[in-house]
Amino acid sequence: MSFGKFGKVSYVSETKLQKFEQDLEAGKIMGTRCKTCGKLYFPPRADCTCLKGNIEWVELTGNCRLLTYSTLFFAPASFRYEVPYMLAVAQFDEGPTVLAPLSKDITEDEVKSGMSLKLIPMELAGGRVIYELRKP
Numbered sequence: 001m002s003f004g005k006f007g008k009v010s011y012v013s014e015t016k017l018q019k020f021e022q023d024l025e026a027g028k029i030m031g032t033r034c035k036t037c038g039k040l041y042f043p044p045r046a047d048c049t050c051l052k053g054n055i056e057w058v059e060l061t062g063n064c065r066l067l068t069y070s071t072l073f074f075a076p077a078s079f080r081y082e083v084p085y086m087l088a089v090a091q092f093d094e095g096p097t098v099l100a101p102l103s104k105d106i107t108e109d110e111v112k113s114g115m116s117l118k119l120i121p122m123e124l125a126g127g128r129v130i131y132e133l134r135k136p
Helices: 018-025
Strands: 030-034 055-059 063-072 085-092 097-101 116-123 129-134
Touching: 018 030, 018 055, 018 116, 018 129, 085 116, 097 129
Parallel strands: none
Antiparallel strands: 030 055, 063 085, 063 116, 085 097, 116 129
């Protein structure tokens, strides 16, 4: 099982969560929920903190509210051509939070705490996949 296409740099080559990458390629935002305690995770987790290992896949709406953001002027080498860019923390309507870049279509003047956003999968050069927060 490969997890080699997600993001700008691959960090792991094998994972129990390969479905996450495949679903992003299909345009879906998926999380995992523990069937035992009900905790919902995004990004997906293969195991729950309750240690029961009873996880199911759940499609999320992608609808979020902005909690906070920062404009980055320095970045790791793989992001050097993106600076400056805005990185945000948003909360899904379903509960979990996500750390993701804000779309370049959103200007810093438009950014307001609590604003509605939508997490959208997107394809990068070379067939890699990631997600970003956009205006709904």
